[in-house]
Amino acid sequence: MKLNITNETSRLRAVVLGTALSNGPIPKIEEAYDPKSIEHIKAGSYPKEADMVAEMEAVAKVFEKYDVKVFRPQIIENYNQIFARDIALVIEDKFIKSNILPDREKEIKAIQYVIDEIDSKKVYKAPSEDIHFEGGDIIIHNDHIFIGTYKGDDYSDCIVARTNMKGVEYIRSLFPNKIVKEFDLNKSMDNPRDNALHLDCCFQPVGKNKAIIHKEGFRNLDDYRYLVDFFGIENLFHIDKDEMYYMNSNIFSISEDVVISEKNFTRLNTWLRSLNIIVEEVPYSEIAKQEGLLRCSTMPLIRD
Numbered sequence: 611m612k613l614n615i616t617n618e619t620s621r622l623r624a625v626v627l628g629t630a631l632s633n634g635p636i637p638k639i640e641e642a643y644d645p646k647s648i649e650h651i652k653a654g655s656y657p658k659e660a661d662m663v664a665e666m667e668a669v670a671k672v673f674e675k676y677d678v679k680v681f682r683p684q685i686i687e688n689y690n691q692i693f694a695r696d697i698a699l700v701i702e703d704k705f706i707k708s709n710i711l712p713d714r715e716k717e718i719k720a721i722q723y724v725i726d727e728i729d730s731k732k733v734y735k736a737p738s739e740d741i742h743f744e745g746g747d748i749i750i751h752n753d754h755i756f757i758g759t760y761k762g763d764d765y766s767d768c769i770v771a772r773t774n775m776k777g778v779e780y781i782r783s784l785f786p787n788k789i790v791k792e793f794d795l796n797k798s799m800d801n802p803r804d805n806a807l808h809l810d811c812c813f814q815p816v817g818k819n820k821a822i823i824h825k826e827g828f829r830n831l832d833d834y835r836y837l838v839d840f841f842g843i844e845n846l847f848h849i850d851k852d853e854m855y856y857m858n859s860n861i862f863s864i865s866e867d868v869v870i871s872e873k874n875f876t877r878l879n880t881w882l883r884s885l886n887i888i889v890e891e892v893p894y895s896e897i898a899k900q901e902g903l904l905r906c907s908t909m910p911l912i913r914d
């Protein structure tokens with residue numbers, strides 16, 4: 611398989627879509643690794659496997675409609691494998707395995723059969739364990755790579771900080787010809803409305819020259835201003851704290867003109883349609899309870 615990913619919006623041809631099958635029992639609070647899951651565990655509203663499976667099948671159907679080749683992870687019994695995005699990433703023709711949160715490190719085994727189809731010279735793994743990064747923090751935008759990180763002193767105690775500056779430097783070392791820009795994100799282990807878990811939870815390019823953004827996700831306002839200067843304020847769709855909480859920036863593009871979005875994202879979907887983008891609406895509010903949405907649960911392999 612010849613990989614090719616140079617941005618978030620070129621026509622999609624092949625993708626890994628996570629699975630909610632055998633997701634395991636409701637985690638104990640101390641087993642959860644994001645504040646929104648904890649909120650739902652406490653409230654007794656943690657999502658049911660059958661509901662999440664149905665939501666992901668709706669996404670699979672959209673891919674079928676657009677003739678996208680879909681790979682699913684093999685099932686690891688009682689293990690969360692929904693968020694395929696984070697376990698590895700493709701940039702150009704390179705497949706880079708993430709150094710992910712230890713709670714999630716088994717997930718990669720389940721797509722080994724996909725990795726086996728890629729030229730082994732194109733498969734990368736960071737050389738040491740202190741280099742941290744997850745795919746949700748890394749957004750490729752043509753000659754730029756945007757990376758979410760966390761520069762706080764408490765990084766090592768913060769399970770919602772998944773990409774460190776060593777991770778940023780590692781990705782930079784693999785792509786010397788690209789401009790790599792990192793963004794310091796706000797993290798909160800107890801309030802999901804204050805937690806930009808990954809860069810794709812507060813920012814994502816869409817369409818031809820637009821992007822969705824949550825200003826308050828950025829710890830350093832200069833990072834937010836960089837994106838305003840880059841895209842132009844008129845091309846940014848700003849989402850508020852509640853919209854970030856429901857993961858409005860985490861939709862997924864099949865092309866510049868076709869987006870998969872959550873059916874309750876009324877304001878966002880109206881904006882997308884005003885840009886002549888076709889919005890394929892799916893129900894994804896149960897998956898969203900685990901602090902991830904459509905970008906988080908997909909890992910593109912080939913785009914035009």
Ligand SMILES: NC(=O)NCCC[C@H](N)C(=O)O
Nearest residue numbers: 644693746808900901902906
């Ligand atoms: N790219 C993403 O933002 N992924 C979402 C991962 C959610 C999962 N509960 C986690 O904390 O790892």
